Amino acid sequence: MARVAAKRPAAKKIEAPKRARLLIATRKGLWTLTTDASRRTWKLAGPAFLGHIVHHAMLDPRDGKTLLAAARTGHLGPTVFRSTDNGKTWKEAATPPAFDAGSGRVVDHTFWLTPGHASQPGVWFAGTSPQGLFRSDDGGVNWKGVAGFNAHPQRKAWCGGDQDGTPDGPKLHSILVDPRDPAHMYISMSSGGTFESTDGGADWHPLNQGVRADFQPNPDLEFGHDPHCVQFAGGNPDRLYMQNHCGLFRLDRPATRWTDIGTGMPKSVGYVGFPMVPHPHDADTAWIFPMDGSNVWPRISPGGKPAAYRTRDGGKTWKRQAEGMPKAQAWWTVKRQAMTIDRFPVAGVYFGTTSGELWGTRDEGRTWKCLAAHLPHIYAVVSV
Amino acid sequence: MDYRVAIPSPLRSYCDGAAAVTVACAARHPTLGDLLDGLDSAYPGIRFRMLDEQGKLRPHIKVFVNADVQRDPGARLPPLADVMIVAALSGG
Secondary structure, three states: OOOOOOOOOOOOOOOOOOEEEEEEEEOOEEEEEEEEOOOOOOEEEEEEOOOOEEEEEEEOOOOOOOEEEEEEOOOOOOEEEEEOOOOOOOEEOOEOOOOOOOOOOOOOEEEEEEEOOOOOOOOEEEEEEOOEEEEEOOOOOEOEEOHHHHOOOOHHHHHOOOOOOOOOOOEEEEEEEOOOOOOOEEEEEEOEEEEEEOOOOOOOEEOOEOOOOOOOOOOOOOOOEOEEEEEEEOOEEEEEEEEEOOEEEEEEOOOOEOEEOOOOOOOOOOOOEEEEEEOOOOOOOEEEEEOOOOOOOOOOOHHHOOOEEEEOOOOOOOEEEOOOOOOOOOOOOOOOEOEEEOOOOOOOEEEEOOOOOEEEEOOOOOOOEEEEOOOOOEEEEEEO | OEEEEEOOHHHHHHHOOOOEEEEEOOOOOOEHHHHHHHHHHHOOOHHHHHEOOOOOEOOOEEEEEOOEEOOOOOOEOOOOOEEEEEEOOOOO
């Protein structure tokens, strides 16, 4: 009898979006950059909130029209603006993220915005500086602290004091909601480390085994690490990628020990950086944008030669991608929220610099082009 | 008692662009905090931009009561005092 080869299931066809849109959050306002499906010509619009420091902006993928922006000015307190018409009009949150009166803690700025699970329309999460976790159940109008984190008896031990942390203030960031289970979440903190909740935020536990913390006397810590950015792998929420202060790491759940994936980076470049950008459709592919972490930590492109690095094998190897970028004397800094990716089958990757340039590729990093210049210091670039 | 409050440009979006507004305080001996509460009732959201969640004035907000700087929201306001809010910021 002839054997019949088992048929492999046909690969799911990835529909190309009709357009791409980037939200560009800067130190002086919010801009948008849009293009059609060709991604050849881009149109810059804005600013909204001129003069405001916009740390993050995000579209609600559940309705495709609600936008939130985390903003403050140098003299005024932090707030969240929301639009329900894709940015045509904005209104301030009635109750922005704020710690409980009497807690002694003060939100300096809201740093990170994450829409909730698809099954929970209207739910959003916000991470602040200093480290706090907040939730809205009404699309960002009113925010309340997540007591399971903010009032956790270990929180202070995990985070240190509100004066500890990054130069611009300690931050809670990389709020990830498992697309299969709204009760399963991850948060990360600079500093503090990465934490997991399996009960919708009522309790949290550290998830940092295998992650280096070589700025601590005891580098094998349970918490106190400095993850810069943590993201789900595209199409596989059991895989997490991390750009850390001390290297590059990957975690494949249910394992709880991170794997060092920075050993394939050239020693002259190192493994320091801020963003981590996984491919939306390929769990083995991700991009980073290395920064100089030598000596006093300049945090600029090593040697003044900017480049992205891409892995296609889950971090075993990394390939330099710099075609089109300046070859020398380009001292760029790319912050942790300032690199993003669209959802095209051949993905476009984009990043913004603190010197106000927006760069992108529409061929997964083979060639790069400057899409916008002369913007203010870019804090975040978000593909929506 | 009514107080005239001068509003700095960064906060005028809350009061339809007005450079000064009148705020009524019902308390017999109103404090600066009562005045800012009254301001927030009339112009929701403005208070949190000036005071943090622990009730302290933010570092770059100054309030003059008549000619004197007042940073204590618990301080009593003199009758008929002129109140001026200043958003002081330097650098880029």
